[in-house]
Amino acid sequence: MSRQHERVGGGLLALPGTFLLVVLLIVPALAVLPLAFTNWEFGRSQVALIGWGNFAELAQDARFVAAVRNTIVHMAIVVPVTVGLGLMLALLIEDSGPLKTVYRTAHFLPVVATLAAMAVVWDGVLHPTFGLLNHALGWFGLPPHNWLRDEALVLPTLALIAVWHNLGFAVIMFLAGLKSIPRALLDAAMLDGATSTLDRVRAVTLPLLAPVTVFVTVITAKRALGVFDTVTVMTAGGPDNASEVLLHLLYVESFEHLRAGYGAAISLVYLALVVAVVIGQRSLERVSFHER
Amino acid sequence: MAALTLSGISKRFGTVPVLDDVSMEIESGEFVVLLGASGSGKSTLLRIIAGLDTPDRGTVHIGGRSATELPPAKRDVAMVFQSYALYPHKTVAGNITLPLEMRRLRPWQRVPGLSALSASARATRSQIAADVRQAAAMVGIDHLLDRRPSQLSGGQQQRVALARAMVRRPQLLLMDEPLSNLDARLRTRVRGEICDLHARIAPTIVYVTHDQAEAMTMANRIAVIVEGRIVQVGRPRDLYTQPSDVRVAEILGSPAINLIDGVAIDGWLETAGLRVPLYGELSGRVRVGFRPEAARLVRASAHERNATVVRREHLGADLLLHLTMTGGQAVVVREDPECPTAPGDAVCLSVPPEKLLLFDDRGGRVHPRAVSALVAR
Numbered sequence: 001m002s003r004q005h006e007r008v009g010g011g012l013l014a015l016p017g018t019f020l021l022v023v024l025l026i027v028p029a030l031a032v033l034p035l036a037f038t039n040w041e042f043g044r045s046q047v048a049l050i051g052w053g054n055f056a057e058l059a060q061d062a063r064f065v066a067a068v069r070n071t072i073v074h075m076a077i078v079v080p081v082t083v084g085l086g087l088m089l090a091l092l093i094e095d096s097g098p099l100k101t102v103y104r105t106a107h108f109l110p111v112v113a114t115l116a117a118m119a120v121v122w123d124g125v126l127h128p129t130f131g132l133l134n135h136a137l138g139w140f141g142l143p144p145h146n147w148l149r150d151e152a153l154v155l156p157t158l159a160l161i162a163v164w165h166n167l168g169f170a171v172i173m174f175l176a177g178l179k180s181i182p183r184a185l186l187d188a189a190m191l192d193g194a195t196s197t198l199d200r201v202r203a204v205t206l207p208l209l210a211p212v213t214v215f216v217t218v219i220t221a222k223r224a225l226g227v228f229d230t231v232t233v234m235t236a237g238g239p240d241n242a243s244e245v246l247l248h249l250l251y252v253e254s255f256e257h258l259r260a261g262y263g264a265a266i267s268l269v270y271l272a273l274v275v276a277v278v279i280g281q282r283s284l285e286r287v288s289f290h291e292r
Numbered sequence: 293m294a295a296l297t298l299s300g301i302s303k304r305f306g307t308v309p310v311l312d313d314v315s316m317e318i319e320s321g322e323f324v325v326l327l328g329a330s331g332s333g334k335s336t337l338l339r340i341i342a343g344l345d346t347p348d349r350g351t352v353h354i355g356g357r358s359a360t361e362l363p364p365a366k367r368d369v370a371m372v373f374q375s376y377a378l379y380p381h382k383t384v385a386g387n388i389t390l391p392l393e394m395r396r397l398r399p400w401q402r403v404p405g406l407s408a409l410s411a412s413a414r415a416t417r418s419q420i421a422a423d424v425r426q427a428a429a430m431v432g433i434d435h436l437l438d439r440r441p442s443q444l445s446g447g448q449q450q451r452v453a454l455a456r457a458m459v460r461r462p463q464l465l466l467m468d469e470p471l472s473n474l475d476a477r478l479r480t481r482v483r484g485e486i487c488d489l490h491a492r493i494a495p496t497i498v499y500v501t502h503d504q505a506e507a508m509t510m511a512n513r514i515a516v517i518v519e520g521r522i523v524q525v526g527r528p529r530d531l532y533t534q535p536s537d538v539r540v541a542e543i544l545g546s547p548a549i550n551l552i553d554g555v556a557i558d559g560w561l562e563t564a565g566l567r568v569p570l571y572g573e574l575s576g577r578v579r580v581g582f583r584p585e586a587a588r589l590v591r592a593s594a595h596e597r598n599a600t601v602v603r604r605e606h607l608g609a610d611l612l613l614h615l616t617m618t619g620g621q622a623v624v625v626r627e628d629p630e631c632p633t634a635p636g637d638a639v640c641l642s643v644p645p646e647k648l649l650l651f652d653d654r655g656g657r658v659h660p661r662a663v664s665a666l667v668a669r
Binding site: 191 | 371
């Protein structure tokens with residue numbers, strides 16, 4: 001009787017959340033699936049199933065191929081740099097005494113900042129003639145670069161902005177992970193012969209941070225895959241598709257060219273990449289988590 | 293040769309003094325227990341010996357060599373932590389192996405796979421594996437080598453910690469409350485095993501505890517630490533029967549020593565309405581101590597009765613009688629279980645003069661000889 005009541009009550013409490021989840025996430029996600037096999041365009045009344053047509057077109061579309069490649073390259077730069085740098089900074093901050101709070105805040109600020117607004121700031125910093133970066137390079141006698149208009153530089157530049165944006169999150173996560181390592185373990189390692197900090201990091205800290213590292217890696221990968229704001233505000237995919245990425249292309253095709261079917265096909269490809277990252281996380285977990 | 297010499301060790305945390313001018317010498321093969329309440333500074337002293345904390349003043353010599361400036365790894369000491377501090381990501385074998393790997397292999401030889409390339413590294417590795425098996429067998433965990441610490445019981449984890457500490461045959465084995473996370477039954481058993489281990493291979497052990505029973509049963513010598521100072525060092529039996537300070541008398545023994553306040557005037561000790569003649573100079577406030585087993589209930593006439601039975605505690609072999617003296621002080625007496633008393637009975641409590649311990653008002657032991665037993669006259 002009371003169990004029955006509990007079940008009904010629980011269901012009622014979960015209802016608003018479930019409703020929003022279904023309407024905003026599950027239905028649209030399911031709707032995308034059939035849409036990807038049609039030639040539907042926003043505002044047009046006729047819709048025809050065209051089978052794999054959209055995907056065949058994607059394969060021929062140089063802009064799409066560039067977007068896939070750039071998205072993956074972007075992720076390949078952002079993830080290792082963010083995780084590596086984040087871990088190093090966390091280790092340094094953990095040892096830094098009274099200024100710890102200041103460092104923590106300074107590194108976390110970019111995470112909470114609105115990226116679209118920050119992109120405008122970065123635009124200024126990177127400006128070819130009066131940008132701060134080229135100015136600073138000049139002090140050291142280095143030549144200026146047109147960071148966002150140079151095909152070879154634009155993607156690494158965007159990746160570094162993404163690192164800047166994500167680093168604070170990685171640092172905070174690693175700091176939390178470091179806090180959870182019992183002091184006695186490091187003492188024991190010290191007595192066991194791990195005299196240098198590096199020895200102790202390798203023998204104790206890194207293995208115990210493995211779960212946090214996997215988590216940070218996956219979250220960073222997901223965020224790197226979803227790069228959009230900076231591209232939209234700063235480069236619009238240019239020059240010559242050198243900074244075109246999946247989400248930006250998806251936006252352009254769906255909402256500028258109004259090709260909803262084609263956009264749906266792109267979002268399926270994006271979904272496949274995200275799923276690949278999740279599967280990667282699973283296998284990473286299996287390798288690196290010690291059994292508890 | 294002294295295995296460990298501490299001279300003038302002092303340490304403050306901020307403005308709080310933790311250790312104050314601690315000096316001590318420990319012989320090779322000795323089992324010394326640092327006994328004190330929590331916050332007495334005993335664990336800090338152990339960490340200073342290990343090199344995990346640095347003293348503000350004073351020196352540490354290990355095996356005749358100055359170790360004050362040496363890092364922990366160079367001191368040839370090992371430690372068993374209260375939490376065991378096993379590496380959760382390593383197997384039992386991996387845990388015991390680490391201290392040997394760190395010492396016997398060069399950094400590049402420790403990289404997984406690389407050591408297979410060098411014949412000498414391979415030889416060292418197989419020697420290490422043999423030593424690890426031997427250390428594990430010594431504490432009876434050689435069948436658990438492939439397990440992770442999380443898959444072991446508390447007692448097994450404790451043995452792994454012990455094996456990890458013993459495997460490199462350190463000059464000095466430090467133990468920081470190693471039994472406090474075990475249940476009572478297991479604690480007694482492991483206590484015995486550590487004693488056996490000490491008898492078999494005689495490592496020098498410095499053992500920190502707040503449990504007087506551990507100290508009494510395991511130690512060759514006990515150092516009682518109170519508020520950052522060593523109050524008395526000696527064999528367990530000597531400390532028990534001849535404490536130099538009331539705080540030593542209080543910390544040793546269970547049930548605790550009976551202490552009653554009194555005054556010494558003109559060769560008489562007056563306490564709880566009783567008078568005892570004394571030899572020797574003593575005046576002012578004193579505390580009179582006697583162990584529960586030192587007192588006896590004796591036959592006496594009604595006017596000689598000086599205490600009332602409050603409660604009987606039957607412990608099987610012993611009977612603990614909780615009494616209230618005429619002056620109102622509560623005392624405990626260990627008696628024969630056959631003793632025919634019931635709560636409410638008036639009894640006569642007697643303590644032979646040689647069993648009375650007298651302390652002055654600063655807690656120091658004083659030695660005027662009581663002439664007669666502490667009984668009513």
